[in-house]
Amino acid sequence: GDEHSWLKPFLLNIDPGVFVTMLPGRRNVWLVWIFSFAWNLGLGVWQGQILSIFLFDMVTANTEQVGFIEGLQGCIQLTAGVIMGLIIDRFGSSRRNLLLRFSAVYSFVVLGLCAYAVLHARGLWTWYLCCCLFAPVVSLQQVLLESVFADSVPTGGRVPDYTTKRLCTQAGQLGGPLLQMLLFDSAALENRWSPNSLEALMMIGISSCAAACMVFLALDQNRSLGALSDAFSAQTEVQQQPLQQLRTGVVLEEAEPVSVPVQEQSREIQWSSAESACQVRWNILTYDLLRVLSGGLAVKYYGLFFTNVFHLTPKGFMYLQILCIFSQILFTRSGGWLCSKGCRRTSVCLAFLALNSVGNFSISLGSSLVIDEAGWILREGALGGVFPLKQTLMMDHVPKERRGIWNSVDTLNSSFWSGSAVVGGWLIHNHGYRANFLMMSCGFLVAFIAWARLTWVCRM
Numbered sequence: 001g002d003e004h005s006w007l008k009p010f011l012l013n014i015d016p017g018v019f020v021t022m023l024p025g026r027r028n029v030w031l032v033w034i035f036s037f038a039w040n041l042g043l044g045v046w047q048g049q050i051l052s053i054f055l056f057d058m059v060t061a062n063t064e065q066v067g068f069i070e071g072l073q074g075c076i077q078l079t080a081g082v083i084m085g086l087i088i089d090r091f092g093s094s095r096r097n098l099l100l101r102f103s104a105v106y107s108f109v110v111l112g113l114c115a116y117a118v119l120h121a122r123g124l125w126t127w128y129l130c131c132c133l134f135a136p137v138v139s140l141q142q143v144l145l146e147s148v149f150a151d152s153v154p155t156g157g158r159v160p161d162y163t164t165k166r167l168c169t170q171a172g173q174l175g176g177p178l179l180q181m182l183l184f185d186s187a188a189l190e191n192r193w194s195p196n197s198l199e200a201l202m203m204i205g206i207s208s209c210a211a212a213c214m215v216f217l218a219l220d221q222n223r224s225l226g227a228l229s230d231a232f233s234a235q236t237e238v239q240q241q242p243l244q245q246l247r248t249g250v251v252l253e254e255a256e257p258v259s260v261p262v263q264e265q266s267r268e269i270q271w272s273s274a275e276s277a278c279q280v281r282w283n284i285l286t287y288d289l290l291r292v293l294s295g296g297l298a299v300k301y302y303g304l305f306f307t308n309v310f311h312l313t314p315k316g317f318m319y320l321q322i323l324c325i326f327s328q329i330l331f332t333r334s335g336g337w338l339c340s341k342g343c344r345r346t347s348v349c350l351a352f353l354a355l356n357s358v359g360n361f362s363i364s365l366g367s368s369l370v371i372d373e374a375g376w377i378l379r380e381g382a383l384g385g386v387f388p389l390k391q392t393l394m395m396d397h398v399p400k401e402r403r404g405i406w407n408s409v410d411t412l413n414s415s416f417w418s419g420s421a422v423v424g425g426w427l428i429h430n431h432g433y434r435a436n437f438l439m440m441s442c443g444f445l446v447a448f449i450a451w452a453r454l455t456w457v458c459r460m
Contacts, residue, residue: 028152028223029161031215032145036168037175038212039141044176046205049303049317054198056304058122067425069127070300074421076135084136084143089402096144096221103140104216110137111210118202141213150395151224158392159345163336166388170328177321179204184314197314276457277397281406283454284394287447294443295383296420297427297436302376305433310369320373327381335385345389346455353448356382360441364434 055066091099110133117130153161183200306312306320331352338348355378362375398406427436 026152028148028219031219032149032152033165033168035141035145035212035215036165037172038208038215040169040172041175041179042172042205042208042210042212044173044205044321045179045208046202049300049321050180050198050201050205052300052303053307054118054202055127058195058198059127060124062429064422064425064429065124067300067422069124069131071422071425072128073131073135073138074296076132077139080136080139081143084139085406088144088147096148097219100144100148100216100219100221103137103144104213107137107140107213107216108210110134111206111213115203115206118199118206137213145215145219148219148221148224150398151221153395155396158395159336159339159389162388162392162395163332166332166384167329170325170332170384174322174325174329176205177318177325181315181318181322184318279457280397280454281394283450283457284390287450287454288390290443290447290450291383293420294440294447297424297440297443300421301424301428301433301436304428305437306372309433310372320376323373323377324380327377328384331381331385332388335389339389344455344458345393346451346458349386349389350448350451350455352382352385353444353451356386357441357445357448360437360444364437364441 052066052070055069056062059069060066087099088096110130114130114134117126149165180201183204184197303317306317312320335348335352339345359375359377359379359382363372363379366372366375394406424436424440427439
């Protein structure tokens with residue numbers, strides 16, 4: 001009424017995002033953000049390069065064996081991811097919550113076994129077993145949490161939440177090297193690779209991962225958003241308040257449900273038919289396959305490259321990792337900002353992938369520490385900026401009832417690096433690091449061409 005007309009200016013100036021933050025799925029969103037930070041903090045300390053150095057120095061002084069151990073983890077992760085995807089799509093909300101609780105218990109047991117292996121068991125076959133058992137933990141968190149997160153974020157408004165998720169991941173990855181630097185600054189570790197330093201890092205990382213897995217106990221699939229988080233191709237008509245109304249605060253009367261198209265905040269996609277959505281999904285899948293097959297050749301060995309070829313001290317290597325993560329944060333923020341200004345996600349990713357190729361060939365053809373470090377920092381940053389935009393594009397084109405299997409396909413895809421890791425170990429052992437990096441660079445160039453085709457598909 002007129003007596004409340006003074007409220008109109010206030011209501012018209014309310015930030016539209018406030019209504020989205022009130023949605024029930026926000027609790028899950030916050031929990032996944034927390035998990036992304038704590039989990040990647042742990043992985044940044046004990047997995048990746050530190051695990052490779054630990055295996056090389058403490059278990060086997062052979063890059064081929066390191067490649068086989070870590071490659072086997074990827075193969076098991078691939079199989080577990082497919083199985084998990086099939087199971088998740090067939091589970092209702094209550095049963096999916098039960099699966100979350102099981103995942104927590106299994107993760108605690110496996111991480112406890114890994115901690116025992118660090119302290120008391122240095123045998124080669126012990127680490128084969130640990131990596132085999134740890135692989136399903138990675139598949140569970142990737143497939144299960146990604147499905148819950150996608151169901152808790154409204155379609156058409158994914159870029160901010162996925163960008164924040166990626167920034168939480170990068171903050172956790174940044175915390176790993178910073179923590180390592182603090183440890184190597186202490187008198188006990190003396191800035192050198194030693195059994196004591198490697199054991200301390202491995203135990204701290206495993207403990208952080210175990211703490212992160214407690215999020216599995218708090219997530220609730222019943223808090224998902226329903227039709228608001230479904231794919232564009234499944235939202236041709238929405239018989240409830242669409243996202244745009246939630247943003248503006250305008251509420252439709254329940255007596256007359258109206259079919260209103262859901263608006264995409266980025267302008268490149270309005271309404272996707274099932275056929276066009278399928279094309280987008282498969283083009284992203286092709287790019288991902290090429291990316292992981294190429295990246296797997298080098299991703300497990302760049303730490304060994306800088307420590308063995310240039311004899312970087314632990315602190316010097318940590319500085320390199322920190323600069324790489326800051327580069328990723330810069331590109332991630334830049335990508336989100338460009339999309340908010342109306343740039344197409346596919347075009348932004350294409351530009352980042354071009355810079356990624358420049359960095360790859362710099363380290364492949366370089367001959368000095370400065371060039372190699374600069375090339376690797378550029379490579380890591382540009383590739384890191386692509387991930388959140390690619391995920392939003394994929395989830396905007398995957399129906400809710402198929403997100404489990406498509407997240408498992410993403411896990412399957414990312415697990416193909418395991419075969420490449422074995423090949424990379426053989427290449428390094430027989431032809432050196434530069435030949436391996438050159439093969440990786442050529443593979444990423446083909447992946448760039450595949451993404452260029454996706455850019456053309458989305459424009460059409």
